[in-house]
Amino acid sequence: MTGVTLSRWTMSYFAAALVALMAAEAMMAVGYGFPAAAIAAPETLILVHVVAIGWLSLLMCGALLQFLPVLVAQPLYSNALALPALVSLVVGLAALILAFLQLDGRIAPAVPFFAIAAALLIAGFAFVLWNLARTMAAAPTMPLPARFVVVGLAGVTFTVVLGATFALVLGGTVDYGPLVALTTAGLPIHVVAGLGGWLTFTAMGVSYRLLAMFMLAPELEGATTKAALLLGAAALGMAIAGGILAVLLGGNPSLALLAALAMGVLALALYGADVLHLYRARRRRNIELNSRMAAYALVSLAASVVLTLLLLAIRRLGDHAAAVVFLIAFGWLSGLGLAQLYKIVAFLTWLECYGPVLGKGPTPRVQDLVVENRAGKWFLLYFIAVWAGAAALLAGLPLAFRFAAALLLVATVGIVAQLVRTRRLADVKDAARLPQGARPPRLLLSCQP
Amino acid sequence: MASSFVELDVRPILRAGGEPFEAIMGAVSKLGPGQGLRLLATFKPVPLFSVLGARGFAHEAQELAGGDWEVLFRPEEGASQPPSAAAETGSADASDWPAPVQHMDNRDLDPPEPMVRILAATEALKEGDVLSALLCREPIFLLPELAKRGHAWRGAFEGDGKTYRILVRIGAAGKAAA
Structure with a gap:
């Protein structure tokens, strides 16, 4: 074990991700995509993929390149592989957007953008998966949080394979009957594999470790955590394998998805109990902004589970699926992501800039790089806007939703400005900013001598 | 085999x-x-x-x-040769190290304060001195910094599985590699 160093391209992943988040919020604010357009319209598909690939997947990939090595105590297999992965993902997303515009008839179908998007996105995710898989294969141990990540990586694999299948069928490259059937009926499986398998499962795994680490709480390795892992993995297996099988046999995947939901809710309940335990058993009384804001994200996750069950009970889930997806994507995943980014960017910047000179003279603390009171207001606005937006979708008020999306954008710009200030050491007092031997970090790139 | x-x-x-x-x-x-x-x-x-x-x-x-x-x-087959000391400063047997001259208990400090204090302590010690510190997790970001500064270390969890003890020997990595 030689320890873990800074992942060189993680800040570039974060920056690209944040640009995509702000772009998506701007689209919602100006009324692009659902609810102004139909839920399956090309505009909505563009919006959804800017959020899912551009923001959430790039955020998660960048975070995993840095923190999977921490989870398994093993250096990252390759820093160099992270850059071609990022380029493939970003260009692949651009191609996918162009392909959806072709579907809409807005640009000529001369270039096969669907096939290009499928190839680039498969390549980009494959580079990331290979890098992370080689890192884990070399690790001496696989603690429970890393096992959640393994399930998450299986989730992204299925999501990408299904997505690529849809792209090839919609682009006219493939017309094989069963794959056409999968494209017609497989959308819910793609969504569950992506939001549930890849993003939620990975976020759960990483949050177990980050919450324990930042709140000085004991690591959880007990029966509830193991059961959450097994039940969650079983739920995803049921949704993905069962769902695909049902479609290929000519049925519809609803039964498999319902069975998966039952197991998934149990898994999330166990996760919720674990997280409550982490907050209660913490030795650090005054927790930092990232852990306080993570609580709002966790509340949003709980709210989306309750909302799903309520809508199912009154048989209205089909009508309001968008509100549930919005709450999961922006309340839970984005909320948790932004909250932890606030701490991660500060910590990585501090380590990069001051690590080499620690102990040799006075250096700022990590908390000197941030001003929590100022950032806290933007976070509060962010969560209020998310909840207002979900309520507007439920109530069927498109104009109110656009207003909430505009607030969301303002809050996000506020948070991003804090992250840039942190990266630039703008909140560190002048006299302390650059002790002898310390070099200012670059905005998008981490270098360690 | x-x-x-x-x-x-x-x-x-x-x-x-x-x-x-x-x-x-x-x-x-x-x-x-x-x-x-x-x-x-x-x-x-x-x-x-x-x-x-x-x-x-x-x-x-x-x-x-x-x-x-x-x-x-x-x-493992083909792995019978001893590891190179340069690559494995962290795993070196510490049985021949002198007794630590300084002990720290950093278990209740907020991260990354344990790392800050250990690095500060290493700057104050003499070459060859050994520092012992208790932590509540493996200090994965500290280890590359110790290696860069030429210190040898060895660490492991105690019997309770919760306390991690690290021994740092000042300036010993360069010597072991030579």
Whole structure:
């Protein structure tokens, strides 16, 4: 074990991700995509993929390149592989957007953008998966949080394979009957594999470790955590394998998805109990902004589970699926992501800039790089806007939703400005900013001598 | 391919509150070619897996009745040569190190304060001095910084599986590599 160093391209992943988040919020604010357009319209598909690939997947990939090595105590297999992965993902997303515009008839179908998007996105995710898989294969141990990540990586694999299948069928490259059937009926499986398998499962795994680490709480390795892992993995297996099988046999995947939901809710309940335990058993009384804001994200996750069950009970889930997806994507995943980014960017910047000179003279603390009171207001606005937006979708008020999306954008710009200030050491007092031997970090790139 | 295993039962040492690391490394250094180690402990000795893995041993752990653990460390083929000291400053046997001149308990500090204090302490010590620190997790971001500054270290979780003890020997990495 030689320890873990800074992942060189993680800040570039974060920056690209944040640009995509702000772009998506701007689209919602100006009324692009659902609810102004139909839920399956090309505009909505563009919006959804800017959020899912551009923001959430790039955020998660960048975070995993840095923190999977921490989870398994093993250096990252390759820093160099992270850059071609990022380029493939970003260009692949651009191609996918162009392909959806072709579907809409807005640009000529001369270039096969669907096939290009499928190839680039498969390549980009494959580079990331290979890098992370080689890192884990070399690790001496696989603690429970890393096992959640393994399930998450299986989730992204299925999501990408299904997505690529849809792209090839919609682009006219493939017309094989069963794959056409999968494209017609497989959308819910793609969504569950992506939001549930890849993003939620990975976020759960990483949050177990980050919450324990930042709140000085004991690591959880007990029966509830193991059961959450097994039940969650079983739920995803049921949704993905069962769902695909049902479609290929000519049925519809609803039964498999319902069975998966039952197991998934149990898994999330166990996760919720674990997280409550982490907050209660913490030795650090005054927790930092990232852990306080993570609580709002966790509340949003709980709210989306309750909302799903309520809508199912009154048989209205089909009508309001968008509100549930919005709450999961922006309340839970984005909320948790932004909250932890606030701490991660500060910590990585501090380590990069001051690590080499620690102990040799006075250096700022990590908390000197941030001003929590100022950032806290933007976070509060962010969560209020998310909840207002979900309520507007439920109530069927498109104009109110656009207003909430505009607030969301303002809050996000506020948070991003804090992250840039942190990266630039703008909140560190002048006299302390650059002790002898310390070099200012670059905005998008981490270098360690 | 191990033809035989030498058995080492460290449960009595652990139950008496002792630190079995040196006994284990001593037993490993006495193993003949192709010989493996059968270790009996009161917990799953996860940190040893990487320490002995770096020395070319594969491990197989199984829980015994009563919560004890049996671990078979088997020499891997083609890995019989000792690891290079330069690459494995972290795994080096510390049995010949002098007693620590400074002890720190950093278990209740907010991260990354434990790392800050250890690095500050290393700057104040003389070459060859040993520092001992207790932590509540493996200090993965500290280790590359110690290596960069030329210090040797060795660390492992204590018997309770919750306290990590690291020993840092000032300026010893360069010497070991030479």
